Amino acid sequence: MKLTLQTQLLPTSEQAALLEATMRAFNEAANWLAGEAFARKTANKILLQKLCYAELRERFGLSAQMAVRCIAQVCEAYKRDKSKRPQFRPLAAVPYDQRLMSFKGIDRVSLLTLSGRILVPMVMGKYQQERFTAAKGQCDLVLRKDGKWFLLVTVDLPDGTKPPTTDFIGVDLGVANIATDSDGQRYSGNAVEAVRIRQHALRRSLQKAAAGKKRRGLRPKNIRRKLKRLSGKERRFRANENHRIAKSLVAKAKGTGRGIALEDLKGIRARTRFRKAQRARMGGWAFRQLRTFIEYKARLHGVDVVLVSPAYTSQTCAACGHAAKANRPSQAEFRCVVCGHTDHADVNAARNIRSIARAAVNRPKVSEQHQDLLFA
Known part of the structure; x- marks a missing residue:
């Protein structure tokens, strides 16, 4: 690769x-x-x-x-x-x-x-x-x-040697938690959000000061230099966090002989509406970058990566399979209305992603003439 x-x-x-x-x-x-x-x-x-x-x-x-x-x-x-x-x-x-x-x-x-x-x-x-x-x-x-x-x-570089994969680490991608795996480990997005808010406030303050100087006929050279130094700082911090998370997930998958199952979130911004207060945070959600980092690091280490549909993974009970909006009483909480299973919502979703990937990989492979008998 x-x-x-x-x-x-x-x-x-x-x-x-x-x-x-x-x-x-x-x-x-x-x-x-x-x-x-x-x-x-x-x-x-x-x-x-x-x-x-x-x-x-x-x-x-x-x-x-x-x-x-x-x-x-x-x-x-x-x-x-x-x-x-x-x-x-x-x-x-x-x-x-x-x-x-x-x-x-x-x-x-x-x-x-x-x-x-x-x-x-x-x-x-x-x-x-x-x-x-x-x-x-x-x-x-x-x-x-x-x-x-x-x-x-x-x-x-040559790709790593891939052993046969029968199990996966399911990974749910989000904003409050950048990633959550099916083993229950959560990678918080609080640090990224804190940097985003701090950098936004600092840029806004400096731009306001520069505009004030211009109105008074002064040249805001020192402010422009400061803005230039700040340029890209938030982006680099976010990329570093995504590298760190990707490295941890791939190391865990390689060490346990598993693959990694990710949600295919292509087009999610086009089909999802956000409140005005959420737009800046969601606009900076670098889920595609994290997926790219995971994929290339996984190839280097011979770890399989599969993409699964995210449909209803956050509403489906990982214990009994019942799917309903009522299973999510809050953003972070999952409580099944049928079996009473409770868990963190992101962990529950990651376990559903793992189950979907396992089912797809372990599905029996049969010749076409016998498929009608298998699924009859």
């Missing part, structure tokens, strides 16, 4: 200027080429290279391979939606392949710029170092809003 490792570059001010100039030239060239591709209604790399390669190099100063990568980048973007002309931001990521860059160990990388190659120091964490030997193919050069440079390195 393919993973992307984030490594930080530590260029000098002169090197950073060269990288930025290269990035701006590449994206300016991509914007011009996107207009040519849109005018001709073609995403054919061979045709665009024949028509525009020489002008790309002459007009924007790109090297031969950079011009080739620019053509490929534009064609890939235009193929996604041929009804509109692709637009490239001046500081959008720039692809670097093995002809444009080379690693000099794990602490330096040689990158091609408009003025030739430069050797840039590079740092990475232990996680990246363990997987760095599998680096393969294209990397992306990225300049973040805070002025930091990163190289996103693609690595190709």
